[in-house]
Amino acid sequence: MKIRVGLIGFGRMGQMYWEEMQKSGRWDIAYICDTDSVSRELAKKLSPSSRIISDEQEIFDDCSIEVVGLFALADSRNEQIKKAVRSNKHILTEKPIADTIEKEWEIVDLIEKYNKVAAVNLYLRNSWYHQTMKRFIDEGEIGELAILRICHMTPGLAPGEGHEYEGPAYHDCGMHYIDIARWYAGNEYKTWHAQGMRMWNYKDPWWVQSHGTFQNGVVFDITQGFVYGQLSRNQTHNSYTDIIGTKGIVRMTHDFRTAVVELHGVNRTLRIEKPFGGKNLDKLCNIMADSIENGKHDPRLPSMRDAAIASQYGWIFLEDACRNELPGIGNLQTLEEIRERRRHMKEGYGLLRPKKTMV
The missing domain is CATH 3.30.360.10 (Dihydrodipicolinate Reductase; domain 2)
Incomplete structure (x- = not known):
């Protein structure tokens, strides 16, 4: 059974994650979200089976989505991680995990009390x-x-x-x-x-x-x-x-x-x-998938604390x-x-x- 994921941000890194997830065959990329119209057009061309949207809230509101991939700019991640926690989703994110160190430690405190898999790309x-x-x-x-x-x-x-x-x-x-x-x-x-x-x-x-x-x-x-x-x-x-x-x-x-x-x-x-x-994104995505399927955070996954x-x-x-x-x-x-x-x-x-x- 493929893992249903929604990707937020389809710029350079978002495209790279999409490529590796497509290759692995372990992910169902249900959504791709980007506020830029050109990026959305590209996503429609490359990933016709995905729902292409501009409002990230659709991903958080969809109970069938198990994982969110956060690949937009750092100033968006603090609120996106909080939304992911509120909607009970696993989290895979680029670094840094927020745009200020104060917000990063706020996220660490939140995630260390959370029972889902949360990992950062420290490749x-x-x-x-x-x-x-x-x-x-x-x-x-x-x-x-x-x-x-x-x-x-x-x-x-x-x-x-x-x-x-x-x-x-x-x-x-x-x-x-x-x-x-x-x-x-x-x-x-x-x-x-x-x-x-x-x-x-x-x-x-x-x-x-x-x-x-x-x-x-x-x-x-x-x-x-x-x-x-x-x-x-x-x-x-x-x-x-x-x-x-x-x-x-x-x-x-x-x-x-x-x-x-x-x-x-x-x-x-x-x-x-x-x-x-x-950037070893293939390894990161596979370890993330293993952790979700096993219900246990693999120690090879860099943590929010490591990133902070x-x-x-x-x-x-x-x-x-x-x-x-x-x-x-x-x-x-x-x-x-x-x-x-x-x-x-x-x-x-x-x-x-x-x-x-x-x-």
């Missing part, structure tokens, strides 16, 4: 490469975990291209890396210092590095920025995870197509090369960077050249998905 936890490295560490192959080094720099989304409610890049994208560092450490953040850069003299820092400690003494540094050569003729990126133990190391790099994991342990040395896997903690420290690190001599280099004219180039690019990093076509 790195379900990636094959992080799962592989975590198992190797848990087996004791690198000794005691000591140092976490995580970097993700791409041309990516330029300022003004989609961070209105999710915050600057270090919050919107960076909270994935803040979350995965905490997942590896198995502990909470204790101390930190952050430095940022206002590239192109934009008002917010678009590159930030934070470093500090967890309560168990593990040290971290996390670097994230969508500043990596936007106007270079041939674009590139720099993305890695480098984990150092008292006896060995594990590390990973990727090119968005292939990920390479290198494991240097006391008993084994391995090099594993496999397809990158994208990652979001909170994203804001904390950004605020710390803003206090620490936040320089601005470049000018807004260069930023406009970047935006203009990206409007016409067919291939590149973090390009917004055109509304009228599926990519």
Whole structure:
């Protein structure tokens, strides 16, 4: 029996969830809701068996809908999650779970008293490469975990291209890396210092590095920025995870197509090369479906609390960077050249998905 779901938001992420749910054969996508008429027309073309609507309340009022997928902007999620709870539905949502940290913790308090499955897309936890490295560490192959080094720099989304409610890049994208560092450490953040850069003299820092400690003494540094050569003729990126133990190391790099994991342990040395896997929405949707069918929240599903903690420290690190001599280099004219180039690019990093076509 397929699980009946209503999707709210049919932009870039909503389309990606729709694709994976269609492929799996486990979901009956009964509704697709979007306030944008072009997105609704696209949904009608792609998903003729779904009811295409502009009023989300229809989904919450339909007792046959078991799950709501929340893929619109962050400022809509607080109220949508509350509606889902009132209508007794399972919840699958993008992050962050609200547009302010106060509202996020309000949602955490609500959901932790709720008896339905509620999960957030913190996709790195379900990636094959992080799962592989975590198992190797848990087996004791690198000794005691000591140092976490995580970097993700791409041309990516330029300022003004989609961070209105999710915050600057270090919050919107960076909270994935803040979350995965905490997942590896198995502990909470204790101390930190952050430095940022206002590239192109934009008002917010678009590159930030934070470093500090967890309560168990593990040290971290996390670097994230969508500043990596936007106007270079041939674009590139720099993305890695480098984990150092008292006896060995594990590390990973990727090119968005292939990920390479290198494991240097006391008993084994391995090099594993496999397809990158994208945002792992197929895994997330399948684990969600398993949890609903089994009536038990799978621990692999990131929780609302996980999302709120990652979001909170994203804001904390950004605020710390803003206090620490936040320089601005470049000018807004260069930023406009970047935006203009990206409007016409067919291939590149973090390009917004055109509304009228599926990519």
